[in-house]
Amino acid sequence: MSIPPRIVVENLKKSYRIREGGSWRGRMKMITALEGISFTLEPGEIAGFIGPNGAGKSTAIKILAGILRPSSGIVRVGDLVPWKHRIAHVARIGVVFGQRSQLWWDLSVAEGFALLGDIYRVPPQRFAQNQTRLVEALNLEAILGQSVRQLSLGQRMRAEIAAALLHEPEILILDEPTIGLDAPSKLAVRAFIRDLRHHRGTTVLLTTHDMHDIEALAERVIVIGHGRILTDSPFETLRATTLSERILEADFVTPPPLCAWPYGVIETERTPRNLTLTFDPKRVPAPVLVEQVSALPGLDDLRIGRPAIEEIISRFYDSHPA
Known part of the structure; x- marks a missing residue:
């Protein structure tokens, strides 16, 4: 199996000129979407690429896909420049945009797959093998004969992922890949993406607002905001450095008693x-707090967990204002 190409992004910038006020008489205004971002993706890596709306993610993704040309900077996927070598580049990548379809609305899913096989010039035997594998893995048997316009959003997203993989791309760019999926389908898609990386060495760049996707798939997270890279680190490092607190939840058979908690422990909710309780384990070790709570009368159960990833990212943005 060939080694997937390395992705290199250096000092990437993109600016747009727009007309203020939405009128043709308005003055032209320059908008900077990317202010010089740089990162590298190694072969077989799964990286989360996250940020709020307007942060510059979509612009960067479109440049990587060869759809947009940057104002300046370097992007190389292996030996190719995406916007200069579009035909060779798109044969190497698979792209799923959650809000756009690469399948044809009036064709059946199977007909759309066949047409994509022809476009990518996939040999018939290889195409049949790939389609069989993808249909089974993504549970598409029941919808192959339906037109794309008849599909639910969840069904269409599973079909879109399959469509992006029919030509066995070395790089997979996923923009909101689990949007509209129910819980079992999300789990299936995540498992499928992990399997692609494990068995085929596929490099995956994932952008999503579903933080559970990031937590389940990405060992590395690139956070973009205001057109700049705010951090690029392992997910656990981001969690530890941004929000190291722990949460202790205690259930009681009687109303929980009022207590004087040690410094570093905050009572955040009482019913x-x-x-x-929210606590900093560097100041109050978890066993010490557990021992204190366990001694309270009427205790029925207790649990220790971490803050939700959404809260981690929210805190991170708060600490990096524009």
Whole structure:
């Protein structure tokens, strides 16, 4: 199996000229979408590429896909420049945009797959093998004969992922790949992406607002905001450096008693049968706090967890204002 190409992005910039006020009489204004971002993706890596709306993610993704030409900077996928070598580049990558379809609305899913096979010039035997594998893995048997316009959003997204992989791309760019999927389908898609990386060495760049996708798939997270890379680190490093707190939830059979908590412990919620504490394990070790809570009368159960990833990212943005 060939080694997937390395992706190199250096000092990538993109600016647009727009007319203010939405009128042809308005003055032209320059908008900077990317202010010089740089990162490298190694072969077989799964990286999350996240940021709020307007951060510059979509612009960067479109440049990587060869759809847009940057104002300046370097992008190389192996030995190719995406916007200069579009035909060779698109044969190497698979792209799924959650809000756009690469399948044809009036064709059946099977007809769309066949047409894509012809466009990518996939040999018939290889195409049949790939389609069989993808249909089974993504549970598409029941919708192959349906037109794309008849599909639910979840069904269409699974078909779109299959369509992007029919030509066995070395690089997969996923923009909101689990949008509209129910919980079992999300789990299936995540498992499929992990399998691609494990068995085929596929390099995956994932952008999504579903932080559970990031937590489940990406060992590395690139956070973009205001057109700049705010951080590029392993996910666990981001979690530890941005929000190292832990959460202790305690259930009681009687109302939880009032307590004086040590420095570093904050009571964040109290109900007639529940108590939630946020604490810094560097100041108050978890076993010490567990021992104190365990001694309270009426305790029924307790759990220690981490803050939700959404809160981690939110705190990170708060600490990096424009």
